[in-house]
Every structure is written in C-alpha cells, then in structure tokens.
Amino acid sequence: MKQYTVIIGLGVGAIAVMAVIFGADILKLSVSTQDYDIFVDPVLDKQSLFVMGRVTIQNTGSETLTNVRVNFGAGDTLDLGTIKAGKKL
Numbered sequence: 001m002k003q004y005t006v007i008i009g010l011g012v013g014a015i016a017v018m019a020v021i022f023g024a025d026i027l028k029l030s031v032s033t034q035d036y037d038i039f040v041d042p043v044l045d046k047q048s049l050f051v052m053g054r055v056t057i058q059n060t061g062s063e064t065l066t067n068v069r070v071n072f073g074a075g076d077t078l079d080l081g082t083i084k085a086g087k088k089l
Helices: 002-030
Strands: 038-046 051-059 065-073 076-083
Touching: 051 065, 051 076
Parallel strands: none
Antiparallel strands: 038 051, 065 076
8 A cells, every 4th residue: 555655646746846847838928027028920921913911919028019110021011109018919
C-alpha cells in the first residue's frame, strides 16, 4: 500500500510542476509585460481582378497607443488614431 501512495504522490507532484510551467507560459500571453506593444497581422488576398489587403492590429501593451497609422503602400494610408490597451481592430 505504501508503494501506491508514493507513486500517486509522484504523479500528483509531476502534474503540479507541469501546471506551474504551462500556467506561467499562458500567463505571459494574457498579461501585458510591456507598456507599449503592438501585434500586427497582415493578410493579402490575391483575386483574379484585384488584390485585397487587410490588417488586424491589437494593442498588447498596458498603455494607450496614439497616432497609429497603417501604410498599405502606394500612398494608401489609414489613420486609426488611438488604440486603448487590449483593444483589437
């Protein structure tokens, strides 16, 4: 009976260690670590007659970003102004 208790204890301890390691890794994704940080995801869809460009922007920092501007090239720009912390456009 004592062997089973030791094996179960080691299993629970290993699970606890993995939970702490993976939990800390996931926590980095949800809690902003920098004051000013931005995530940009550009998508370019090539159609037969035209090209469609889209961009997703997210403020991943803890402070508001100001004067945000997207430059699509060839003089095509989009002024977004300010993006509050955590906001996704």
